[in-house]
């Protein structure tokens with residue numbers, strides 16, 4: 001079994017500044033505190049929180065940092081959207097339907113001093129706006145993610161999805177109804193995980 005990733009090891013891997021590191025430490029402390037009361041992440045994952053949640057989110061930062069507007073669908077505890085906002089770059093929108101999770105997101109944004117827009121709504125109920133990047137983790141199968149994402153994605157934009165072991169089947173299924181360019185990279189944090197970048201998704205007619 002791999003030993004849990006420490007905060008110091010994460011800081012070296014991700015090359016983050018002292019200030020960013022302090023903000024991420026504040027986020028992790030708040031996540032642990034709130035997770036005792038509301039189910040934000042699987043309790044067992046907190047033992048390796050720097051790998052399972054912080055590195056997992058931060059590993060896509062280089063793929064999104066140049067964007068102006070990023071929308072994170074089904075953010076939950078802000079994974080990956082709030083972590084990407086802490087790391088800096090785009091203006092980040094977090095969409096999350098659960099009011100208690102949104103209360104956490106507001107508090108986490110406050111304690112980490114991070115400017116984000118939080119939409120406490122179902123994705124389908126958020127009036128579309130244009131984003132350069134759409135992110136999501138653990139929300140829905142790929143075909144359904146694309147249904148949500150295309151409402152926000154600029155024509156030249158891209159989706160960056162953190163996917164698990166079922167991604168190959170999801171991709172096969174999605175290709176039945178979508179044309180798209182897909183780039184796959186292995187996850188740094190999860191041996192069975194994949195980062196899927198999807199460009200130019202258009203529905204089959």
Ligand SMILES: C[S@@+](CC[C@H](N)C(=O)[O-])C[C@H]1O[C@@H](n2cnc3c(N)ncnc32)[C@H](O)[C@@H]1O
Nearest residue numbers: 074075076079096097098121122123137138139
């Ligand atoms: C499994 S959790 C994943 C949360 C987070 N992205 C993560 O990886 O830890 C899925 C989240 O999406 C939210 N969600 C599901 N369907 C949604 C919808 N249609 N609109 C907005 N939020 C949704 C749920 O409330 C939940 O917080």
